[in-house]
Amino acid sequence: MTATDGETRNKLLKAARKEFIDKGYMNASLRAICKDAGVTTGALYFFFKDKDELFAEVVSKPLFAIREALGAHLEFEEQEYSEGYDEESSEGPDTEVSKKIVEIMFKYKDECVLLLTKSSGSSLEFAKDSFIERLEGSYRVTTDKIAEARGCKKVDDYTLHYLTHMQVESFIYLLTHSKDIDEALKELPYIIKHMRGGWFAVMGM
Amino acid sequence: MTATDGETRNKLLKAARKEFIDKGYMNASLRAICKDAGVTTGALYFFFKDKDELFAEVVSKPLFAIREALGAHLEFEEQEYSEGYDEESSEGPDTEVSKKIVEIMFKYKDECVLLLTKSSGSSLEFAKDSFIERLEGSYRVTTDKIAEARGCKKVDDYTLHYLTHMQVESFIYLLTHSKDIDEALKELPYIIKHMRGGWFAVMGM
Amino acid sequence: MTATDGETRNKLLKAARKEFIDKGYMNASLRAICKDAGVTTGALYFFFKDKDELFAEVVSKPLFAIREALGAHLEFEEQEYSEGYDEESSEGPDTEVSKKIVEIMFKYKDECVLLLTKSSGSSLEFAKDSFIERLEGSYRVTTDKIAEARGCKKVDDYTLHYLTHMQVESFIYLLTHSKDIDEALKELPYIIKHMRGGWFAVMGM
Amino acid sequence: MTATDGETRNKLLKAARKEFIDKGYMNASLRAICKDAGVTTGALYFFFKDKDELFAEVVSKPLFAIREALGAHLEFEEQEYSEGYDEESSEGPDTEVSKKIVEIMFKYKDECVLLLTKSSGSSLEFAKDSFIERLEGSYRVTTDKIAEARGCKKVDDYTLHYLTHMQVESFIYLLTHSKDIDEALKELPYIIKHMRGGWFAVMGM
């Protein structure tokens, strides 16, 4: 009757994953999760403080991975653009970082979709916005450097936020519309080309 | 005591509008709506089949207006691009159409935000996707023509869908991030420039 | 199936009365109340906002009656003692007022016991304290006048609060320990005598 | 890692004390207690049969102390009043006993308040009543002797119970309304004076 290792917890987590991915945070039912896991409600509350914590646990790995990948992305960008930038290259090192992000997102595909598009109501509902915010800070630095180097005027705040938002949105698109990672990686270069084209247009280059 | 014309119905709609906009479709409470309208639940069900129909009614005007504007947009684009396209112009006639769309969206700002970002759970939760689909059909034609005229290769389906999606997303951004229509119209040219830059980049021009 | 007049509401109220009196506010179960009333949970919430409101409704009549009686009591005392006081009389007009209070309390005996001793957790848990507070204000005036008239020193705040508290406690005793109103009225004179003796002793008369 | 002596048990008791005093018997949560003690639920049930036993353990020392003090009180009173009584003295030997009781109660102040006012639901919820009962038996003897000595008629059962109840209630008042033992001891003489005044009035002296 008693689980040796984290059997019940895992069953719970697995059932929760399914339910959350199916219904989103708000419409997920803890009852349904417990029933699916073949466990009573009390058991759930032994392992998790509440619905929110259960959700956080389900998306924790991808959340952490994305944050880390984002950190790498930012670090790279800030340093790279300071050294000058070749706008023709479509196989540059930032493509590498983008690839890595895509790989991570697809490793935890469903969880990422959940976190980025169906987390409303949970304490992580602003995860996407926080990603945008982090990116924005970095882009501020980057674009200023480029503007200085090229002698064009700096990007204003509204535009910068818009560009960042769209950047993130394009990654989410890749995530939600590609049937698998291979397709995503195949399309990635076009997305990058598209975004770059947009940036350059706006920056007047 | 009895309403001559649609007084009760209107009170209901007004209250529903507020509640839906505040809470989104799913989290809106019919009870709260009735209470706010000073009317009993039964009355609501006399006028509306269910929650979904009430919601549809609330967003019907903007929904219709957007569809219409979209129709105009499409008609124009299909015809315009067939005549050749001056990529330098940022004040061309498609800017006119975009302006019109922005104006409509801001005329029913709250309803549009509701429809485009908080309709999940209702039968209109895919309204945004249907907009995208319609646009996509038109863009298929347009881009093919341009490609032919310029002698570059046609945009594949995946990319086309992506571009359309982003186009719509950028309008939603304008809607949700501008404090009023004046700001939106001020920023619109930059958004257009950005989108065009992206398109051209992808199309290899 | 549908009740013509307030039948269901009354059944609910009656069941609630029983359950609250039996178990006290906190340990009363709304489920049990509904079951006893032969009604679903939803019905209860149609008539009452929540557990607290249901409770308030159950004790509302006695609560109101006591407040009123207290008002009369106070009015009388403030006026009476201003005219001089005959400490020998045990059948004076304040005995009359006390009688009336006892009568009211016994008219709603169970509800009063509920309100005064088993309301913890509800918004009326401090009803008793508010009674004491009201009495205390009045006694402040009264005792000051007496002290002045007799030339003895005024009762300090701590003592006044204590005396008032005990006064109320003695009425609660009467309520909870008399098998019926007749016994209560029979014992009342002794209680009055006792309280008066205490007051005079403390005031040094 | 393993406690040599009653370390865990003590941690449990300490945490229980806090929780019970904070929330009262019924609203105290064993979970919260275990968590606060840094111990699992099972541990609690190793040391204590159930919630009730844990509670009893928490209040056992003051309960015992009060019983003992009460025993002394009774012994003294029964003997004292048999020798005659000087009603003028406010510094008599029964004042000494009262002082001792107050001292004990304040030594375990929180526990006493808990036992006397927040034990409802536990098997000790009638501890207060049992104190009253014991006192009453003694007072029966005492008052009969006094009545005989003075030639006034005996106190009837109802009145005796009432007087005893009030006596206890006055001690509880002292306990719950004095900020510390010094204030309590300062006020004690007035309380005694008040109670005596009441007794004499009722006994017709």
Place this chain on the structure above:
DNA sequence: TATGAATGAGTCTTCATTCAT
């Protein structure tokens, strides 16, 4: 000694919906 896991019934409350009148 104590843990960690699990039970299962219980808490109050909210929901969209129905229907006789």
Place this chain on the structure above:
DNA sequence: TATGAATGAAGACTCATTCAT
């Protein structure tokens, strides 16, 4: 037209308690 009443299932969450290890 509208009301008032009622449904019944579901919501998240807490409880004291048990027991194999």
